[in-house]
Amino acid sequence: MHLVDVRIEKDLYEANDALAAENADRLRAHGVLGIDLLGAIGSGKTALIERLAPLLVERGLRAGAIAGDVYGDDDYRRIAALGIPAVNVNTGKECHLDAHLVDHGLDDLPLDEIDVLFIENVGNMVCPTDFALGAARRMVVVSSTEGDDVVNKHPMIFRSSSIGVINKVDLADLVGADLDRMERDMRRYNPEIRVFRTNLKTGEGVGPLLDAVLG
Amino acid sequence: MHLVDVRIEKDLYEANDALAAENADRLRAHGVLGIDLLGAIGSGKTALIERLAPLLVERGLRAGAIAGDVYGDDDYRRIAALGIPAVNVNTGKECHLDAHLVDHGLDDLPLDEIDVLFIENVGNMVCPTDFALGAARRMVVVSSTEGDDVVNKHPMIFRSSSIGVINKVDLADLVGADLDRMERDMRRYNPEIRVFRTNLKTGEGVGPLLDAVLG
Numbered sequence: 240m241h242l243v244d245v246r247i248e249k250d251l252y253e254a255n256d257a258l259a260a261e262n263a264d265r266l267r268a269h270g271v272l273g274i275d276l277l278g279a280i281g282s283g284k285t286a287l288i289e290r291l292a293p294l295l296v297e298r299g300l301r302a303g304a305i306a307g308d309v310y311g312d313d314d315y316r317r318i319a320a321l322g323i324p325a326v327n328v329n330t331g332k333e334c335h336l337d338a339h340l341v342d343h344g345l346d347d348l349p350l351d352e353i354d355v356l357f358i359e360n361v362g363n364m365v366c367p368t369d370f371a372l373g374a375a376r377r378m379v380v381v382s383s384t385e386g387d388d389v390v391n392k393h394p395m396i397f398r399s400s401s402i403g404v405i406n407k408v409d410l411a412d413l414v415g416a417d418l419d420r421m422e423r424d425m426r427r428y429n430p431e432i433r434v435f436r437t438n439l440k441t442g443e444g445v446g447p448l449l450d451a452v453l454g
Numbered sequence: 455m456h457l458v459d460v461r462i463e464k465d466l467y468e469a470n471d472a473l474a475a476e477n478a479d480r481l482r483a484h485g486v487l488g489i490d491l492l493g494a495i496g497s498g499k500t501a502l503i504e505r506l507a508p509l510l511v512e513r514g515l516r517a518g519a520i521a522g523d524v525y526g527d528d529d530y531r532r533i534a535a536l537g538i539p540a541v542n543v544n545t546g547k548e549c550h551l552d553a554h555l556v557d558h559g560l561d562d563l564p565l566d567e568i569d570v571l572f573i574e575n576v577g578n579m580v581c582p583t584d585f586a587l588g589a590a591r592r593m594v595v596v597s598s599t600e601g602d603d604v605v606n607k608h609p610m611i612f613r614s615s616s617i618g619v620i621n622k623v624d625l626a627d628l629v630g631a632d633l634d635r636m637e638r639d640m641r642r643y644n645p646e647i648r649v650f651r652t653n654l655k656t657g658e659g660v661g662p663l664l665d666a667v668l669g
Binding site: 279280281308309310311313314332333334361362363364365366382384385386388389391392393394395407410413414 | 494495496523524525526528529547548549576577578579580581597599600601603604606607608609610622625628629
């Protein structure tokens, strides 16, 4: 039973990786920069899209989004209100997007009218890690209110992300979170990660972050 | 491939349920009330144990805990500092505890010296739902800082919990969270759920919650 499990898991990841490579080709062919946006529930993933989309317009770039959630369309409705192309993808029960779901999401987007596509994953610090989607890079958002041990508890997600965002910096003192510890833990797990501190309620810190998103 | 997947999944749940029933028997035999404690990262699961353990002592009851995390011992160290019997269980990569991990955790606990055992699951609103552990009841903690749409996004976890805690009520205005919406969503998904509002920084609201925990 255990051996069968492992075999199935390997097949699953291989199939996902192959489809992710196809998604990557497709995005490239349409000149779309895909960003896999990760983080816990309520960390600020949707708020980050709300902040970045208008800044992209200022630079003559057009945003689009895939809103991934287990259930419902709360995030999708916020993103659609920005007036950018967006699709809602419900996983039903799974705690992460996979390349197959993103493939279907891409079918429903006008890719030639999008320069930067945010693929907002399910709010989860564990499950999405092993599932490549075809995005050019990964960005992970944590917030001070999750506790300053949140990074230490989740090595894998930081190892696979090139941008780390520490959000809700304004609430750090109130909840007793040590932002320096969070940043230190990110760099310990991934010395290459670029770290940014934001307050997405006000937009503080978003400008420098945009440069990193565009690479 | 898909059919094989489904078959494996069914076997997995059946094996877990059988082991969970054994855990339940074992807890009952030692007179231990097991509580499966669920919620997102940083929602306040560990803080709730920190608040409830001393209140249990006042009632002549002894607490114990299993601290589940993907990685590290941040929660375990906080719980051990309470002076109650506790074990740390790392899942390595899995986003939830299962009955097998809890079985091993029970091996390392002095069950005859524990009246109420908190089984703190991995911080996750999705994965733990389908895995029974052998606890007598489930309690799920959400916090205002996760956004007031956090309940709507996760129907399953509320359907399987008999107690719902809305924590960080003091930050609700600051983050613009509608606590009434959160409570409404909980009752919509589970009309039987008992809902409590807490501020675990001060202990506000914990007394009435304890009565529900002890049932």
